[in-house]
Amino acid sequence: MTAQFQVTNLNKNFSSPRGDVIALEGVSFVVSQDEFVCIVGPSGCGKSTLLRLIAGLTEPTGGIVNFSGWLSTPRRAMVFQDTGLFAWLNILENVAFGLETQGIAQNERHQRASELIARMGLSDFARHYPYELSGGMRQRVAIARALVTEPDILLMDEPFRTLDAQTRLVLQDELLRLWRERPMMVLFVTHDIEEAILLGNRVLVLSNRPGHILAEIVVPLEQPRNLTGRSHPEIEALRWQIWKMIEPTVQANLKRAPMQ
Template sequence: MHTGTPQAAVRAADVSKVFFSGADPVWALEDFSLSLEPGSFTCIVGPSGCGKSTFLRIVGGLEERTVGEVEIDGAAHPIPAAYVFQEHGVFPWMTILENVAFGLRMAGVGRAEREESARVWLDRVRLADFAGSYPHQLSGGMRQRVAIARAFATGSPLLLMDEPLGALDAQTRLLMQEELIALWEQERKTVLMVTHDIDEAILLSDRVIVMSGRPGTLREDIAVPFPRPRSFDIERSAEFGELRSRIWNLLREDVRAAEETA
């Protein structure tokens, strides 16, 4: 298991989160710790309701932790992270160019500079011809490329992704996985991504963090052994199949335990 260092891009120590449903407390997370190296790509998998997305929101400052510590680049109040959500989150009343430039606009970047940067990123995700279009004129995969371009365009060193490809059809999802990893390999931002797809976690990440059932805590921290740059042909290897089975067996144990106690 990786341990925290002063150089960690993200350091979360003993993070717990409790919600109240009426008078009854519901612990979503309990004593969850995680340290991410700068420029790393980490995926979190776990049973439904284990607090994966809650932890992501805590790291990004969208949710308050009940106890524990979270630091980004050694600071309690760092440069804000960039987000990509499952539902792409593009603004329907804005053009594609305006959507990609939105994060820079919120950061106070001047119009000419932010639009120039947005055009660069639209070109990198092969959407330059759609700069003046609106989201409803694009396919789901294209809208998700807009969301990813907007996240990268912010310049934030930390990208938080919550099931960013989960709403796409299987073919589009595979293409988007390839595009996402190509962008990351060029930029080497620190990425923390929640996914329910075990294959996706192995294909994209340096580490797969397996969480337990609720209250979510660290079940296992698994290093992905495949070198980079990574070919998606690794899916056909015996080592890939063994790693997939290992992760699935960990998840299945928690799912069965939850069913038995329900």
């Protein structure tokens, strides 16, 4: 049986002093084995909440996330916007941390972590601490920490959002390379429409809150992709198509935002 996970009629509500907030409503989609799926949508539409539900970090108000095709619950790893690295651990220890929680012996932990650090081009910084690294290097460490556990499903919550444009380009290419070397399911949240098109096999477009799927767009660009694919004429057409779906919400949110 082909591995996949299926989200069916997923709902998530939050309580607040002003009343209940419906973050997600009726979200349904399927991600198949080794597929790279990106999610875009306006701010506050529940993209990050959706990832946390799939990761098992929070429970849905309604609906289900069903995993099929595995003998046991699939391994899931998540990469966050702020990296979440431990300041008191060096890079080797940060990457190996997930293996420590699995009870793996130190020698094996460090060997596996060192191999992945090398693949990320950070061998010379294995004994450095997070504060000694640039933002792009810290994000590489966060990705390595997620991948070292050999996840079946990699969940990424705007991991490149705070990086400069040049670093983003490099890390986008590196992520695609790592995915080609070790295929897995990837669910990647981003505000950047072009990034979603360049990385994903499919793009899910979420509505304003309560978030639901507005459209599911298949990206017709062949893999493997790299920087040269950014000039493909299909990209501009898809970017415009997605933007027209979310533009009304973005414009409305700007009008409601208080002046600074």
